[in-house]
Amino acid sequence: MANQNEEDQAARWNGASGRAWVDVQEPLDRMFAPFEKLLVDAVVAEGARAVLDVGCGTGATTLAVARQLAPAGGCTGIDLSEPMLALARTRAERARVAAEFIRADAQDHPFEPARFDMLVSRFGVMFFDDPVRAFTNLRRAARPGAALRAVVWRRIEENPFMSAAERAVAPWLPDLPPRRPGAPGQFAFSDAHRVRTILADSGWAEIDVPPLEVACAFSAADLDRYVTRLGPVGQALAAADERTRAKVTELVRAAFEPYVDGAEVRFTAACWMVAARAP
Ligand SMILES: C[S@@+](CC[C@H](N)C(=O)[O-])C[C@H]1O[C@@H](n2cnc3c(N)ncnc32)[C@H](O)[C@@H]1O
Numbered sequence: 001m002a003n004q005n006e007e008d009q010a011a012r013w014n015g016a017s018g019r020a021w022v023d024v025q026e027p028l029d030r031m032f033a034p035f036e037k038l039l040v041d042a043v044v045a046e047g048a049r050a051v052l053d054v055g056c057g058t059g060a061t062t063l064a065v066a067r068q069l070a071p072a073g074g075c076t077g078i079d080l081s082e083p084m085l086a087l088a089r090t091r092a093e094r095a096r097v098a099a100e101f102i103r104a105d106a107q108d109h110p111f112e113p114a115r116f117d118m119l120v121s122r123f124g125v126m127f128f129d130d131p132v133r134a135f136t137n138l139r140r141a142a143r144p145g146a147a148l149r150a151v152v153w154r155r156i157e158e159n160p161f162m163s164a165a166e167r168a169v170a171p172w173l174p175d176l177p178p179r180r181p182g183a184p185g186q187f188a189f190s191d192a193h194r195v196r197t198i199l200a201d202s203g204w205a206e207i208d209v210p211p212l213e214v215a216c217a218f219s220a221a222d223l224d225r226y227v228t229r230l231g232p233v234g235q236a237l238a239a240a241d242e243r244t245r246a247k248v249t250e251l252v253r254a255a256f257e258p259y260v261d262g263a264e265v266r267f268t269a270a271c272w273m274v275a276a277r278a279p
Pocket of ligand 1: 059
């Protein structure tokens with residue numbers, strides 16, 4: 001039986017968070033496009049043919065990798081979220097890209113053993129209830145010698161853009177869920193030592209967790225949508241009254257002012273590029 005977190009994550013990504021990611025897909029993909037390029041470049045450098053995209057969401061990286069590898073190779077995305085996968089499938093059809101999508105929990109999905117020669121992820125591996133179980137399962141899906149490349153966030157303190165909204169509105173939304181370092185969620189992999197231990201305990205080899213700083217940008221016209229739909233503030237606003245909504249929107253707008261540069265919002269993402277190889 002699924003435990004509390006698995007239920008929470010499935011509920012979260014099939015509920016408000018998943019719908020928000022669908023609604024804000026274009027700005028998010030624009031913002032995270034540099035990571036898509038880094039992962040596609042890594043796939044090319046590895047000469048991979050069969051790639052798994054873990055926590056693929058609305059499918060940007062899956063489609064980019066599939067496009068790169070067609071027709072000789074392909075990419076499969078796995079995700080918990082039906083609304084996000086529905087959009088991923090629609091995008092694949094529209095773009096006529098032959099990507100495959102699986103709706104399942106990557107922690108325990110019975111993958112065909114040694115099916116993939118590379119695994120990639122853009123911010124999709126930090127939500128596991130039991131990361132060692134998850135990465136052991138993923139290693140079994142990898143061929144001997146297969147590479148893993150997963151982008152994850154470093155500490156929230158190194159990513160002030162990511163917490164600007166909640167810092168600004170704390171007095172108005174006192175019940176925002178606390179960020180607990182290491183707990184399943186956006187910053188679960190912020191401690192590189194912990195990431196190395198998880199991967200080693202899951203049987204991965206050649207583990208390397210180098211830092212990665214990436215300049216991200218999206219249209220300032222999308223800022224309100226971004227801050228009022230996503231993250232803890234977006235989730236809290238879904239249930240807030242009109243007065244709170246108006247005040248919170250005003251406060252978050254002001255908090256993001258330092259990141260607005262003409263028609264663009266710009267910030268630096270502080271991440272790890274998690275790398276490992278199946279033995
Ligand atoms: C932050 S989003 C990133 C989505 C996508 N990789 C992107 O960059 O647009 C995290 C994704 O991980 C998925 N996810 C979380 N836990 C998962 C699990 N146990 N198995 C599969 N997918 C999971 C969520 O449904 C969500 O789509």
